[in-house]
Amino acid sequence: MNVHLPTHDLTDRCSDYVAVLTLVMLGLGLALNAPRTCTAQEVNWIESWVFTGRSEDDVRKRLKEQVVLKVDQVDAACSLSEAQKRKLTLACKGDVDRFFRDIKSAREKTSGVKPQNANGIQEAWAEIRPLATRLQEGLFNEGSLFSKVLAQTLDDRQASEYSRTMREQMERRHRALVLDAVASLEEGLPLLQAERDRLVELALSQELKRFPGAMESFVGFAKLHKIPEADLKATLGEEQAAKFKQLLGRYDKILETLR
Amino acid sequence: MCCWIAVQAALSASAQEERKIVRADVQEANDDHDPQQHWLDAQCKSIEARMRTEQAFIKRLCAPSEEQIEKMAAMNSEWIRQRLNPQVKAVGDVLAMAFGGRRPRVALNANAPAERNAAAQKAMLTLHTSRLKEILTADQWAKYESEIASRAKFRNLATAECIVTVLDEKLALNNQQRKALVSVISDTCDVSQVYAPFYLQNQGYLPQVPNNILKDHLTPAQMLVINGFQMVEVKRDSVAGGQPLLDLVE
Numbered sequence: 095m096n097v098h099l100p101t102h103d104l105t106d107r108c109s110d111y112v113a114v115l116t117l118v119m120l121g122l123g124l125a126l127n128a129p130r131t132c133t134a135q136e137v138n139w140i141e142s143w144v145f146t147g148r149s150e151d152d153v154r155k156r157l158k159e160q161v162v163l164k165v166d167q168v169d170a171a172c173s174l175s176e177a178q179k180r181k182l183t184l185a186c187k188g189d190v191d192r193f194f195r196d197i198k199s200a201r202e203k204t205s206g207v208k209p210q211n212a213n214g215i216q217e218a219w220a221e222i223r224p225l226a227t228r229l230q231e232g233l234f235n236e237g238s239l240f241s242k243v244l245a246q247t248l249d250d251r252q253a254s255e256y257s258r259t260m261r262e263q264m265e266r267r268h269r270a271l272v273l274d275a276v277a278s279l280e281e282g283l284p285l286l287q288a289e290r291d292r293l294v295e296l297a298l299s300q301e302l303k304r305f306p307g308a309m310e311s312f313v314g315f316a317k318l319h320k321i322p323e324a325d326l327k328a329t330l331g332e333e334q335a336a337k338f339k340q341l342l343g344r345y346d347k348i349l350e351t352l353r
Numbered sequence: 354m355c356c357w358i359a360v361q362a363a364l365s366a367s368a369q370e371e372r373k374i375v376r377a378d379v380q381e382a383n384d385d386h387d388p389q390q391h392w393l394d395a396q397c398k399s400i401e402a403r404m405r406t407e408q409a410f411i412k413r414l415c416a417p418s419e420e421q422i423e424k425m426a427a428m429n430s431e432w433i434r435q436r437l438n439p440q441v442k443a444v445g446d447v448l449a450m451a452f453g454g455r456r457p458r459v460a461l462n463a464n465a466p467a468e469r470n471a472a473a474q475k476a477m478l479t480l481h482t483s484r485l486k487e488i489l490t491a492d493q494w495a496k497y498e499s500e501i502a503s504r505a506k507f508r509n510l511a512t513a514e515c516i517v518t519v520l521d522e523k524l525a526l527n528n529q530q531r532k533a534l535v536s537v538i539s540d541t542c543d544v545s546q547v548y549a550p551f552y553l554q555n556q557g558y559l560p561q562v563p564n565n566i567l568k569d570h571l572t573p574a575q576m577l578v579i580n581g582f583q584m585v586e587v588k589r590d591s592v593a594g595g596q597p598l599l600d601l602v603e
Contacts, residue, residue, distance in 0.1 A: 146557075146583060156581030163578050167525035230557040263522065266531075267553065270518040273511035274549055278589075280504060281403075284410040287503045311550035334413075 139204045139218050140197060144226045154194070157233065161186040164234050168244065171259035172252035185243035189233045193225070200225055268313050272297045275314025282341045283334065292329045296321045312348055319349045393437055396470065397430040400477045404428055407478075411485070414500060415493040424488045433477055505545065513539035515549030516560045523559070523582065524575040533570050538562060551587040559584045 145153050165182045168174060174182070204218040234240040248256060276285075276294055285293065300320040302313065319342050326335040342349075408425045411417060417425070486494055517534045520526060526534070538544060542563065552560050559582040567579060 152581075156578075159574075159578045159581060163523075163525060163574065166574075170525055170527070230555065232556050266514075266521065267518050270511070270514040271550065271553065273507075273514050277508040277511040280508070282406060284406065284500075284504060286414065286500060287507075290504075290507060311554050 139207065139222055140201050140225075143219070143222045144197065144200075144229055150194075150197070153229070154190075157190045157193075160233075161190065164240065168256060172248065172255035174252070178247050181243055181247050182240065185238075185240040186234055188239040192239070193228060193233055196225055267310075268317070269298060271311065271314035272317055273314070275318055279318070279338070279341060283337050285330075289330055289334075293318070293321075296325050296329065309348070312345065315342060315345050316349045318342060319345065393434060396437060396473050396477075397433045399470075400433050400474055401430045403474065403478060404433075404481050407481070407485075410500075411489070411493075411497055415489070415496050417489065417493065421488050425485070428481055428484060436477065436480065437473065506539075508545045509543065510535070510539040512544040512547050512549045513542075515553060516544060516547070516562060519549070519552040519559060520562075520579075524571065524578060526575075530570055534566070537566055537570070541566070546588045548587045548589045557583060558587075561586045 141147065141149065161183060164186055165174070165179055168182060169179060200221050203221050207214040207218045209215070244256075245253075272294060276290060276297070279285075280290075297314070297317040297320075300317040302316055302320070323335070323339075326338060329335075330338055408428075411425070412422070485497070489497060513535050516538060517526070517531055520534065521531055544560070547560055549560065552558055559579065561584045568576065571579065
């Protein structure tokens with residue numbers, strides 16, 4: 095039995111070098127012959143950085159669909175009246191409008207920035223980055239008009255049902271992260287099926303005090319980290335439990351913030 | 354004139370001989386500091402660690418005999434090197450031809466692309482598993498095979514759960530949709546290499562799930578929403594498209 099390493103990609107790479115060299119020389123020639131008055135290419139920073147290549151119309155359309163879905167989501171959780179649906183829909187549209195107002199203002203500030211202007215690009219990025227994050231994280235989160243109107247619109251029963259739905263969603267999210275953490279851990283410490291099942295059960299029963307959004311992907315490891323040592327030894331045995339601790343040790347500093 | 358020709362021929366022969374010696378020296382120096390050897394060293398170390406982990410698991414699972422343990426231990430760093438080295442040399446030879454006899458320091462260095470490293474690891478671990486099958490008894494192998502199948506199934510299920518959680522938060526799935534999607538994704542798609550926490554952290558992106566699966570389980574309104582997100586594939590070890598760069602040859 096032998097291992098075969100194909101070589102075609104490397105010979106291709108050699109011809110790539112020749113092609114790249116040719117292009118560089120061609121580019122150099124063009125640059126030397128270019129007129130000094132050549133104008134810089136206009137760049138649409140908003141489309142590139144906030145909409146990641148999509149058009150504004152496309153993003154508007156997608157957000158409109160998300161408004162409908164968001165209200166449907168609340169309705170499915172706690173049965174809204176028609177009046178409540180209208181109110182929440184208006185609030186969502188308000189968030190979308192506010193977002194596009196901010197986009198318009200950022201567009202005005204960044205439209206003249208040329209790709210050659212390093213300082214200008216930095217300033218444009220500072221202007222645009224919060225908008226990109228807002229779109230990335232969703233427009234209807236905490237602090238949005240939607241969340242404020244939601245808190246005022248739902249009655250006690252609805253609020254409790256909605257909050258239960260959200261809690262269940264978070265539990266599903268944490269369960270998924272625990273499963274993923276155990277699967278990752280198994281690269282260094284393969285488990286028997288019974289050990290794995292017990293470990294998942296133990297991790298899911300651990301409560302975390304806090305988990306800042308940016309750290310959420312570590313929730314699974316944090317819950318594993320929190321399993322009492324006695325339970326760990328009873329599940330894995332002394333030697334395996336020590337290896338488990340050693341493997342999770344690399345996350346110690348990160349996990350401290352989540353305990 | 355004849356004398357002059359003879360002197361020139363002698364000089365030329367001597368110069369050629371000298372050039373050969375210099376070239377051999379350069380070649381030797383290149384071999385001593387060959388980045389491809391650094392790549393090999395790094396791979397051997399990492400692959401051996403993974404093989405040892407697996408062998409420790411087997412010791413826990415099916416109490417192998419001393420002889421079996423010895424045979425497993427023989428699959429060490431040297432065993433890996435012997436199997437990877439000929440092909441690394443062959444790659445070097447092709448490059449040497451392309452670069453007029455010199456071995457350029459471009460390929461297979463210690464910082465080789467993740468997909469090349471992953472492919473080397475995958476190929477060697479497959480060889481390791483085949484060898485384990487020869488070493489273990491039928492009963493031991495059946496026990497081990499059942500455990501590795503359960504591990505692979507669990508890993509796929511874990512990722513499928515993450516993917517469905519991401520979809521759920523964007524599409525407000527009902528219980529039936531959630532269960533059906535977890536089941537169909539974990540049973541029919543190999544998502545074990547997808548780095549799912551990325552999607553839980555980055556709200557603007559969705560993992561790639563085949564459209565026919567989504568269509569069967571989502572409403573038209575949910576499909577409209579899903580089309581608005583960017584679907585990207587983020588892999589645990591960045592194996593590009595799952596395309597193996599190292600193939601196993603019997």
